[in-house]
Amino acid sequence: MNNKLIINYTPGPTMMHKLTGFTKVFLFAVMSAAIISTFDIRLLVPLLIINVIEIVSMKPDYKPIVVMFAITFVTVTLVGNIMLFFVSPGVGLTNVGAEHVIWRISDKLYLSKEFLWYIFVFFIKRTASFASVIAFALATTPSEFASGLNKCGLNYKICTIVSLAYRTIPDIANDFINIRNSMMMRGVELSKKASVGKRLKNTVLILVPLIFTAFGKVGNIANAMDLRGYGKHKKRTWYAEHEKTRWDPVIRALTVLLLALTLYYIIRYRIIDPYPVDYWCPWVPREEIQQTNAIDTLFIIKWIKRLKGE
Amino acid sequence: MKEPIISFKNFGFRYKQQKNPTLFDIDLDIYPGEKILILGASGSGKTTLCNCINGLIPFSYEGEITGTCTVNGTETSSASIFRLSDSVGTVLQDTDAQFVGLSVGEDIAFSMENDMVPRAEMLPVIEKNASMVGMQDFIGHVPFNLSGGQKQKVAIAGVFGNDVEILIFDEPLASLDPQMGMTAVELIDDISKETGKTVIIIEHRLEDVLHRHVDRIILMSAGRIVADMSPDDLLRSSLLSEYGIREPLYLTAMKYAGCSLDDNNLCDLDALELSSDNKERLKAFFTEEREAVKENTNEPVVTFSDVSYSYDSRKKVLRDISFEIRRGERIAIIGRNGAGKSTAAKLLCGIIRPDAGTIMLEGTDTSTLSVKEIGEKVGYVMQDPNTMIVKDIIKDEVGLALEIRSIPQDEAERRINTALETCGLYRMRNWPVDSISYGQKKRVTVASMMAIEPDIFVLDEPTAGQDYHSYTEIMKFVNTLNREYGKTILFITHDMHLAIENTDRAIVFSDGELIASDRVFSVLADPDVISRASLKQTSLYTLAVKLGLDPESTIRHFIEYEREVESLE
Numbered sequence: 093m094n095n096k097l098i099i100n101y102t103p104g105p106t107m108m109h110k111l112t113g114f115t116k117v118f119l120f121a122v123m124s125a126a127i128i129s130t131f132d133i134r135l136l137v138p139l140l141i142i143n144v145i146e147i148v149s150m151k152p153d154y155k156p157i158v159v160m161f162a163i164t165f166v167t168v169t170l171v172g173n174i175m176l177f178f179v180s181p182g183v184g185l186t187n188v189g190a191e192h193v194i195w196r197i198s199d200k201l202y203l204s205k206e207f208l209w210y211i212f213v214f215f216i217k218r219t220a221s222f223a224s225v226i227a228f229a230l231a232t233t234p235s236e237f238a239s240g241l242n243k244c245g246l247n248y249k250i251c252t253i254v255s256l257a258y259r260t261i262p263d264i265a266n267d268f269i270n271i272r273n274s275m276m277m278r279g280v281e282l283s284k285k286a287s288v289g290k291r292l293k294n295t296v297l298i299l300v301p302l303i304f305t306a307f308g309k310v311g312n313i314a315n316a317m318d319l320r321g322y323g324k325h326k327k328r329t330w331y332a333e334h335e336k337t338r339w340d341p342v343i344r345a346l347t348v349l350l351l352a353l354t355l356y357y358i359i360r361y362r363i364i365d366p367y368p369v370d371y372w373c374p375w376v377p378r379e380e381i382q383q384t385n386a387i388d389t390l391f392i393i394k395w396i397k398r399l400k401g402e
Numbered sequence: 403m404k405e406p407i408i409s410f411k412n413f414g415f416r417y418k419q420q421k422n423p424t425l426f427d428i429d430l431d432i433y434p435g436e437k438i439l440i441l442g443a444s445g446s447g448k449t450t451l452c453n454c455i456n457g458l459i460p461f462s463y464e465g466e467i468t469g470t471c472t473v474n475g476t477e478t479s480s481a482s483i484f485r486l487s488d489s490v491g492t493v494l495q496d497t498d499a500q501f502v503g504l505s506v507g508e509d510i511a512f513s514m515e516n517d518m519v520p521r522a523e524m525l526p527v528i529e530k531n532a533s534m535v536g537m538q539d540f541i542g543h544v545p546f547n548l549s550g551g552q553k554q555k556v557a558i559a560g561v562f563g564n565d566v567e568i569l570i571f572d573e574p575l576a577s578l579d580p581q582m583g584m585t586a587v588e589l590i591d592d593i594s595k596e597t598g599k600t601v602i603i604i605e606h607r608l609e610d611v612l613h614r615h616v617d618r619i620i621l622m623s624a625g626r627i628v629a630d631m632s633p634d635d636l637l638r639s640s641l642l643s644e645y646g647i648r649e650p651l652y653l654t655a656m657k658y659a660g661c662s663l664d665d666n667n668l669c670d671l672d673a674l675e676l677s678s679d680n681k682e683r684l685k686a687f688f689t690e691e692r693e694a695v696k697e698n699t700n701e702p703v704v705t706f707s708d709v710s711y712s713y714d715s716r717k718k719v720l721r722d723i724s725f726e727i728r729r730g731e732r733i734a735i736i737g738r739n740g741a742g743k744s745t746a747a748k749l750l751c752g753i754i755r756p757d758a759g760t761i762m763l764e765g766t767d768t769s770t771l772s773v774k775e776i777g778e779k780v781g782y783v784m785q786d787p788n789t790m791i792v793k794d795i796i797k798d799e800v801g802l803a804l805e806i807r808s809i810p811q812d813e814a815e816r817r818i819n820t821a822l823e824t825c826g827l828y829r830m831r832n833w834p835v836d837s838i839s840y841g842q843k844k845r846v847t848v849a850s851m852m853a854i855e856p857d858i859f860v861l862d863e864p865t866a867g868q869d870y871h872s873y874t875e876i877m878k879f880v881n882t883l884n885r886e887y888g889k890t891i892l893f894i895t896h897d898m899h900l901a902i903e904n905t906d907r908a909i910v911f912s913d914g915e916l917i918a919s920d921r922v923f924s925v926l927a928d929p930d931v932i933s934r935a936s937l938k939q940t941s942l943y944t945l946a947v948k949l950g951l952d953p954e955s956t957i958r959h960f961i962e963y964e965r966e967v968e969s970l971e
Contacts, residue, residue, distance in 0.1 A: 101504055101544040235504045259504055262546045271789050273753045277777040278803040278850070300792045308788065312499035318462055319492045320502075320513040320560065324484040329518050331503070331511035331528075 099258060100233055106150050107339050108231045113332055115340050117240030119347045120228040126354040127221050131187075131370045135357065136216045143223035150230050157226055164222060173211045177203070184210050189369040189381030209373050234258030239330030248328050256313070260306070267305055271298050406431035407568060407600050408455055412469035415454060420465075424450045425625045428469070434567070437594045437601045439611055439633075442622035443646040443869040448604045449495075451622065452570050454478060455602070457486035474567060487513070491561025495573040497553040498545070500560075506532065506548070507541040510559045531559040535589060549739055551582035555589070568600045569593070575607050576866070579738055579896040580938035587613045606869045608642070609650035609941065612669050621645060633669035646871040648899065652941040655960055656680065659687035671944050681949060688951055692962040698906060700729040702762075703858060703890055704750060709759035711745055719745045721914045722759070729857070732884055732891045734901040734922065737911035738936030743894050746911065747860050750892075752776040764857065777803075781851030785863040787843035790850075796838070797822070797831040800850045814853075821852035824887075825879065841872035845879065852883075858890045859883065865897050877904050898940055902926065902961060910935045923961055927954035 103109050108116075127139055147157070176183065184206025185191045195203040232240070238255035242248045276282060280294045317323075361367055368381045410430040416423035425447050432438055442448040453459045454471050461483035471478045474489040494500045503509030510528045519527075532538045535555040545553060554574065561569065571590060575583040591614035594601040605611050612633060619636050621629035623645045629636060636642065642649045652671055656663065661680040667673040676684070704727040712718040720742045727733055737743045748754045749761060752773045761768045763779055784790050793799040800821055804814040822828040825845040830838065835846065844864070851859065861880065865873045881904060883889045893900060901908055901922050908925040910918040912934040918925050925931055926940055946956035 101546075102542060233504060235508055255504060256502070259502070259545070263498070267789060270784065273748070273751075274782065274784050274790050275792075276753065276773045277751055277780075277782050278854070279774045279777055279806040280802075281774065281806075297792045301789050305786070305788050309496075309499050312494065312496045313502065315458055315462060316494055316500035317502055317512075318458065318483055319456055319487055319494075321484050321487045321516040322502075322512075324487075324516050325518055327518055328515045329520055329524075331508045331515055331521060331524055333521065335521075 099261065100230055101258075103233055103236070104150060104231075107337075108146055108150050108227075110337050110339070111231070111343060112334060112336055112340055113232065113236030113238075113240030113330070114243040115240075115336075115343050115347070116228065116232045116236060117244055119343060120224065120232075121244070122347050122351045122354065123224045124221065126350060127217065127224060129354055129358050129362070131213055131217065132361075132372045133213050133216060134372065136213070136220050140216060140220040140223060143220060143227045146227040147223060147230065150227075152230050160226075161219075161222065164218070169211075169215055169218065173214075176211070177207070181207055183207060185382070187369060188371045188373045188376055190373070190376040191382075192375075206373065206376070210371060213371055233332065235330070235332035239333040242328075242330065243333065249323070252322075260309070263309070264302070264306060268298065268302055271301050404433050407434045407474055408432040409472045410454075410469070411471075413454070413471050414468040415450060415459060416466045418464040418466075423466075423468075423625060425454070428627060430620065430627060430630070432600060432602070434600055435594075435598045437591070437615070437617045438603070439608075439616045439619045440602060440604045440622060441606060441608060441619055441647055443606060443871055445624075446622040446645075447625040448622050449572055450625075452492070452572060452602065452604055455486075455568070456490045456492045456570055457481065457483035458492075487566075489566055490568045490570060491566035492570040492572065493554065493557045493561060493574060495576050497550050497557060497577055500557050501545040501553050504544060505541070506537060506543050506545075506556050509545070509556050510541075512560060528559075531562045532556075534562070534593070535559045549582070550577040551579075551586065554578065554586060558589070558593070566599070568602065571601070571603045571605075573604055573606075575605060575610050579936045580610075580898055581738070581933075581936040583607075583610050584613055584938050587611060591615065606647060608647055612650065615670065621647070634667070637668045638663045646869065648870040648873075650941055651899070651902075651960075652945045655687070655942060655945060656684065658960075658963055659683045671941050671948070674948075676948070684945070684949055685951065687963075688946070688949070688956045688959045690959070692959060692966065695906070695962055695965055698728045698731050700731075702726040703729045703764050705760075705762040706746070706749075707760050707762070709746075709749060709756045709761060711749060711754065711756050719914050720749070720756075723916050724759075725909055725916060725919050727858075727890060727892070729890055730884065730888050731907060732881075732905045733893065734905040734908040735892055735894045735911070736896070736901065736908050736925075736935050736937065741911040741935070742914045743911045744862070747782065747862070747892070747894055750776075750860065751780055751782050777856070778854055779856050780858045780860060781848075781854060781856040782860045783844075783847050783851055783862060783864070785866055787840065787847045790847045791835050791843060794834055794836075795831075796827060796833055796835055796846055799835060799846055800827075800831075800853050802850060803854045817853045817855065821849040824852060824882070825849040839872075841868060841875060844868075844876060848879075848883075856889075858892065860892045860894065862894045863897075864893060864895070865900055873900075880904070896937075898926070898937060902940065902942075902957070903964060921958075923954055923957035926957055927952075 123139065123143070127136070130136065178201070181202055181204070184204045187210050188206040190206055192205040193202050194205055234255045238251040241254065242251040272282060275294070275298055280297060282291060282294055286294065368378070408431070410428040413425065413428040414423050415425040428451065440448045440451065450459065453463065455473055455478070457478060459465065460467060460479060467479050473486060476485060478486065501509055502512050507528050510531055511524050514524045514527065528541065529538065532541055535558050537552065537555050537559060540548070540552065548556070574586050574590065578586060587610060590601060590603065593599065603611055603616070616633060619629070619631060619633055620627055621636065621641055628645060629639070629641050637649065637653060661683050662677070665677055665680060666675045707724050709720060709723045710718055711720045723746065735743045735746065745754070749756055752768055752771060755769065763771070763776065768776055791799055793802060797818060801814055801818045804817060809817070819828065822831050825848055827842070827845055827849055835843065838846070848859070864876055864880065868876070877900070880891060884891050893905060895901065905922055908918065908920065908922050909916065910925060910931055917934055918928065918931045927943060929939070932939055940957070942957050942960055943953045946953040
């Protein structure tokens with residue numbers, strides 16, 4: 093079951109696994125910020141590679157990762173992009189700033205090189221964030237996640253909610269299976285034999301006892317925590333936040349470097365001298381860009397610049 | 403005279419949501435280092451009393467307190483739960499819910515974390531506490547792979563984190579099998595002896611707790627203390643049967659034999675000094691010729707032939723299992739957790755299918771039947787009724803399976819009413835399910851199975867978490883199903899009393915193999931089977947050894963006598 097959910101409950105043996113919770117949470121936060129901040133493929137590809145290296149270094153069981161990747165790839169990327177093609181084939185122009193049509197079906201429906209570039213970059217960006225989430229999930233136990241978040245300054249009560257949620261997932265999954273079995277024996281059809289609507293209705297039947305048993309447990313857990321002094325002080329220490337390993341300072345330093353680079357990138361290329369479009373494209377030089385992105389979060393700055401006559 | 407560490411003076415408590423108080427007129431002194439058993443049926447107020455000591459009342463449960471309760475010199479109504487948690491450690495009944503951490507080490511560390519102990523100082527304490535309960539090799543383990551007994555040990559180690567003076571155990575035996583329960587009782591006793599801490603145990607399973615010495619027993623009923631005496635005096639009195647507590651089996655046997663109960667060490671079978679008169683009476687009782695319980699010779703309804711099953715290819719959960727169950731039999735399926743007994747039940751119900759071998763159900767190979775079709779012949783009642791009930795009204799819940807099968811209205815009505823009447827629920831048929839007790843919910847789940855009119859009932863731990871009163875009630879009702887409707891009953895159980903008193907045959911699993919399938923008295927007299935199935939020798943066995951009698955025939959005589967008494971009723 094752990095594998096199906098890619099939740100890691102016991103710390104693994106590799107360097108990445110052994111880092112402290114704080115290092116991992118910090119790295120993940122900065123990595124996410126870096127990936128979110130840019131659509132520049134020259135930055136996205138290295139970020140993707142770093143995350144893939146992290147994943148490979150942990151020698152995980154690839155099967156569930158591949159399955160999850162395939163599902164996100166098929167649903168989000170393939171389906172989404174085909175729809176996008178029909179709805180707005182002009183995203184290439186608005187995001188990249190030029191249009192080289194390679195296949196014109198009608199005035200409103202055409203395929204351009206820039207459209208393909210747009211969806212390619214988007215795919216790389218999504219894959220990079222997928223890889224960073226997987227790398228984080230594989231490396232971090234829920235307790236390390238909670239202690240790391242707390243060290244980053246988050247209130248410890250919120251952090252405990254995180255680890256408690258993970259704590260109960262397997263129990264709830266177990267209850268679900270038991271309830272489903274008993275329902276099946278009473279004749280509630282949950283297999284593919286029943287129609288989709290009926291199956292949906294029957295699944296709702298299962299949820300009733302599932303929710304009630306889960307609520308029943310909440311009271312007990314709360315009592316157990318109160319009795320052992322949870323919430324006694326404004327702060328608490330964490331057993332999961334273990335001593336730094338040899339690698340912790342190295343990874344932390346690299347993360348700080350990445351943070352500095354990301355900040356530099358945002359300030360330099362998004363604020364001081366914003367690139368006229370979101371997407372850098374190898375065959376569209378800066379001077380040939382025809383149209384800037386209409387919906388740009390930083391458009392006010394550009395607008396001010398234009399007013400100043402730059 | 404020492405100062406009491408816990409002192410109740412004219413104490414009473416009423417929950418905010420309730421009209422009447424739950425505790426009345428409690429006057430109780432507990433002295434440092436004492437080991438106390440608080441005994442009482444469900445709803446007698448014993449857990450409420452303990453929650454007054456550990457501070458959950460009034461911290462988590464609001465209500466009105468009258469009188470005073472002082473713990474370690476602090477008046478509890480004004481002290482914070484945190485202040486009390488420094489001196490009182492509580493091990494809750496639900497071993498799973500109180501496991502807060504995601505590893506054994508983390509859970510033991512929990513109270514230290516809250517006390518802001520630096521990690522470096524925690525580690526040696528965790529090591530020390532884990533080895534005290536014998537869990538030192540499991541520090542990195544996750545809760546999902548631990549047994550109930552192991553989780554409980556972790557919980558005990560966890561309350562030691564803040565070096566408490568009073569330890570409270572709330573129904574420590576509820577979720578453990580007999581052998582683990584025995585280990586838990588021994589562990590609690592060792593801790594109390596080694597550390598000299600005050601220990602309070604809440605239980606209704608008297609015989610199991612008396613496996614080791616307790617100083618005093620407080621008997622509670624309906625919110626009052628009805629007795630505060632030594633174990634010997636309590637066993638000699640008639641209070642146990644008066645207040646619905648099961649007495650130890652050997653004591654029952656002694657009463658059947660007409661023994662006087664004046665012998666020394668009555669509460670401890672090993673040290674019990676039987677008078678020569680009592681010995682004679684017992685020997686006469688256990689050797690008296692009695693009508694043998696008839697063996698069931700009906701046709702088989704369930705046949706397992708060489709059944710094997712594995713969840714994944716690595717390890718077989720069941721290996722070449724073969725057994726037969728005859729119509730109208732009452733069977734106890736016994737074995738430790740993970741031995742394969744639930745897997746066998748799931749195979750019978752068709753939720754999972756065997757890798758090899760065949761299962762015949764009333765002459766039909768189950769591989770040709772769907773789960774739903776099997777469900778019409780086998781009714782499976784899960785341990786926790788809350789995981790089965792989906793409708794709001796009792797009648798709807800009982801009729802659910804009929805509605806799904808689109809049984810005609812009048813036929814469905816007839817079946818629902820019969821099921822409700824048999825289960826004694828007809829009067830409550832239009833009540834909401836939320837308004838009834840746990841034992842009644844259990845009967846609702848049996849009734850909803852009965853409505854399908856199966857021939858075989860599988861009851862998973864039917865008596866878990868229930869006191870003697872609701873235990874006898876459920877058993878009476880299940881026995882009616884068996885006697886009057888000829889239903890075959892399978893109990894998946896750890897409960898030795900249940901096996902002795904209510905079943906004809908025991909099927910015992912150990913590590914995926916069937917190690918015994920024999921009359922209950924033979925199984926319970928076989929030390930090898932007992933240890934492999936994580937059972938515990940019944941006190942009848944010990945009594946037989948003490949008297950120099952053959953354990954098997956001793957247990958057989960006892961069962962035969964009980965059946966005789968039963969049939970006379």
